[in-house]
Structures are given as structure tokens and as C-alpha cells.
Amino acid sequence: MEISVTVNGRSYQHNVPPRLLLVHYLREYLNLTGAHVGCDTSQCGACVVHVNGQSVKSCTLLAVQANGSEVTTIEGLAKGDTYTPMQQGFWEKHGLQCGFCTPGMIMSASALLQRNANPSETEIRHALEGNLCRCTGYENIVRAVQYAAGQINGSGSNGHAMHEQAKPETPETPAELEHPQRDEGAPEHPETVEEWQSENAGVSDDAPAGEGRS
Numbered sequence: 001m002e003i004s005v006t007v008n009g010r011s012y013q014h015n016v017p018p019r020l021l022l023v024h025y026l027r028e029y030l031n032l033t034g035a036h037v038g039c040d041t042s043q044c045g046a047c048v049v050h051v052n053g054q055s056v057k058s059c060t061l062l063a064v065q066a067n068g069s070e071v072t073t074i075e076g077l078a079k080g081d082t083y084t085p086m087q088q089g090f091w092e093k094h095g096l097q098c099g100f101c102t103p104g105m106i107m108s109a110s111a112l113l114q115r116n117a118n119p120s121e122t123e124i125r126h127a128l129e130g131n132l133c134r135c136t137g138y139e140n141i142v143r144a145v146q147y148a149a150g151q152i153n154g155s156g157s158n159g160h161a162m163h164e165q166a167k168p169e170t171p172e173t174p175a176e177l178e179h180p181q182r183d184e185g186a187p188e189h190p191e192t193v194e195e196w197q198s199e200n201a202g203v204s205d206d207a208p209a210g211e212g213r214s
Ligand code: FES
Pocket: 036, 037, 038, 039, 040, 041, 042, 043, 044, 045, 046, 047, 048, 057, 058, 059, 060
């Protein structure tokens, strides 16, 4: 069947088999191999591209269904040597390990920021539910999306990320839980009656503060 599509701003016409999947059309006819095939169950999201501005798993669409559409793949995001904020975020926050899931992650996350420029962490995780990372680097992927949102909003960090950074540190070990570290410079306080008695032994009522200790 004859199809005509615009991919990354270029027009293409091809005669394709009616059962050809879009992902195979992109990879085999156009040599755009950024969209990966990571499963045969439409679960992994490694094949995500944009079709008319919507993120789509290109393994779930026939090439003929994209006839007349505008398709953007990972190869079409950067303008020359200039990465998008999302691509830069994955670089800055080390949002990838083997990189197999990365094109799909970036395409899904980019679509998220187009409809919600300041997503919460929960919204980011929800939006990426259809993208699996077999290296399990989800924390840094979320940080990368937050970085991109911050860049787009001009703050260098989105409000939700700043809120999270301001959260108090939580103890990580049982020892820290029992003896939480005090802030540096915070005054020491006696922790037992004996310590208190020893610190206050011999302090006279009219002695200047800090004097009169044995
Ligand atoms: S290859 Fe499309 S979802 Fe896995």
C-alpha cells in the first residue's frame, strides 16, 4: 500500500506491506533505529515516538495507519548540536545506563512536559508507567525529567523538586535512627540526668554563663 508520511520534518512515500508495523517502517525503510523493539507484548515502551504530537508505541500502529501523519522520533528532537532540555536532563542526571529504553523514555517524558510543564514526581512516575527500564534506573530518570521541567520553567529546578530537596534527611541505618546526627554547630545538650548534673555541678546563680563548671 502506498503511504505518505512526514518524519522529523522530511516527507517520505513508500509502498509498504499492509501489516508492516510503524516501528519496522521507521527502522528498516528510513534507517531511524532510535525507536527500539524491546518486547512483543506492547509493554516496554522502547518504541515510543510522537505521531501528530501524541506519544505512541510504534509497535502498536501499522505503518499504513500513520499515512498522512507527522511523526517525530528521537533522531528529530535535537536541533543540530543543541539537545532539548529533556535530552540534556538525561545527560546531566545520568538518566541512562545501557540506553536501550532511553529513546522511548525521552519521547514519553517530552510528551508529558508538553501537556504538563511542571509535573509532580508522582505525575512523572505515572506518565512513565508504560516505559520499562531493565537497568532499573528509575530514580535518575525521574531526576532527569525534573531537570528538564526546571529548565523549561526557567528556574533550573521545578517547584516539586525543590520541595523534595528541602525535606529533612531521614536516618538510613538503625544506628542513625537511635542517634540522629545533630546539625553542625548546634549546641550540645546533656542526654542523661548524670550528664546534666555533671555539667551543672558548681554553677552559681550569678556566675556568668559558661563559668563555674568544675
Ligand atoms: S516494542 Fe513497543 S512496547 Fe515494547
